[in-house]
Ligand SMILES: Nc1ncnc2c1ncn2[C@@H]1O[C@H](COP(=O)(O)OP(=O)(O)O)[C@@H](O)[C@H]1O
């Protein structure tokens with residue numbers, strides 16, 4: 393450029409170049425998304441059940457079954473709406489969590505350790521950061537599709553009545569997918585086998601689905617468990633999603649949104665760091 | 674890029690000086706110097722663990738060096754890795770294909786990583802499938818292909834963006850002889866087309882057949898450098914007499930061995946004698962009272978160069 397840059401010491405300039413080498417490129421990550429879309433087009437049948445159908449089966453089973461059990465008490469818990477309408481927005485985000493974490497588990501580990509295509513990818517103009525950003529973006533995008541499908545079913549069946557509310561729920565699912573997908577990716581890139589996943593899903597992901605306000609208000613939990621819940625992303629997603637669906641005001645919206653974003657952003661940065669460490673020895 | 678050279682010196686695409694890679698307390702690559710010139714077929718020959726893969730990874734910009742200088746196309750891979758990688762095709766020692774995708778999809782997806790547009794990728798992919806005799810498998814999934822086909826696809830994939838340098842890490846390890854020769858032919862065609870090729874191998878016949886110039890690596894260092902012919906002339910004698918002793922060679926008198934040829938190496942069950950004339954050396958061995966179970970005379974090879982320089986065989 394001008395005098396300023398030519399005066400800049402060589403060391404500063406190479407440090408900048410080194411940072412640019414390591415940082416995600418503004419657009420290259422989209423080729424990683426493109427690659428994953430190609431993969432997904434080939435094997436979409438496999439994930440249609442877990443991503444799209446299973447959440448509806450759970451909603452039908454629990455919404456109707458538990459709804460009958462809860463009966464007249466439902467109104468006490470739900471503040472007036474049917475039990476199905478109460479749990480539907482929460483189930484939507486908990487399935488966003490399930491889909492995002494499993495998509496960030498095996499498919500990523502496989503590409504690091506088994507089929508090893510990530511090793512080929514970082515030997516192209518893509519760098520490790522581009523690969524991670526692309527992988528996480530694809531996961532979030534896939535969850536957006538599944539959430540849109542779920543929201544569509546809720547609207548058609550009349551469980552949800554407001555299209556704006558449905559759009560809001562989809563947005564919350566996307567945020568939740570980011571909040572879970574990115575940290576899960578960070579975990580996956582450090583693994584040598586999938587044994588760690590069984591542990592993580594049984595001890596953390598599955599229990600979270602029960603204790604984050606999905607089926608009953610979080611206020612029914614002991615205080616310590618409530619506090620703990622707010623340290624995980626799902627409770628924030630559930631709180632936001634439900635308020636979107638039912639049109640009830642939610643206090644501290646930005647606290648919830650901020651928590652989800654923080655999980656996603658920190659997760660992405662850590663994932664990039666650990667992935668680089670694994671790939672660039 | 675931007676470099677001008679005198680007409681007699683071809684441009685060096687890769688230049689390494691004192692190149693070093695340390696893992697913990699161990700050096701995987703220990704201060705090596707080499708140069709790869711435009712259009713040549715360059716080899717790293719050495720046994721397992723010599724540091725070949727580590728060197729390749731540093732060149733490909735996926736392994737930051739610990740010390741020394743390294744320039745590829747006159748650029749430092751630490752600072753311009755992405756730009757360098759855009760002009761290098763890399764074939765890894767272990768397969769890195771997407772097994773779920775088809776042969777063609779593997780190529781199409783990869784072209785995008787290099788920022789190519791879809792039309793040029795499609796044209797180039799068709800050419801490469803033809804060149805590597807994979808056209809009739811284009812629509813098949815990769816998983817069930819034979820090892821030789823997978824390896825050819827890996828090479829085709831690495832060439833999608835028409836790189837200036839093709840880097841192959843032990844490309845024929847694990848292939849049967851027929852698949853190996855098919856691959857050698859394809860590589861020689863590529864070289865004739867002007868691609869600079871860098872290859873690592875622990876097969877001396879591969880290095881001898883393919884490389885214009887090579888370095889011999891052992892224990893993180895370069896122990897010799899030159900064309901296969903030069904190396905043999907410099908470091909080995911014209912012929913080699915191999916004497917086999919299934920019961921071991923320890924008991925043989927050193928004085929006797931010294932008298933047979935120009936030099937010798939004593940292995941567990943073989944004595945390798947370097948000499949001008951193998952038949953004459955064999956006669957001398959019998960005169961000295963040696964009684965090998967069998968013997969043979971052959972021309973010296975790179976294997977003998979390696980043995981001479983390190984006292985060990987390549988596959989040890
Ligand atoms: N990531 C790593 N961490 C620690 N040691 C390594 C790593 N990669 C290679 N090495 C060591 O460096 C040496 C050279 O390895 P490598 O370059 O793979 O040799 P080659 O390809 O010639 O068989 C070996 O001793 C190997 O164990």
Ligand SMILES: [Mg+2]
Pocket residue numbers: 722725726727766842843
């Ligand atoms: Mg190797």
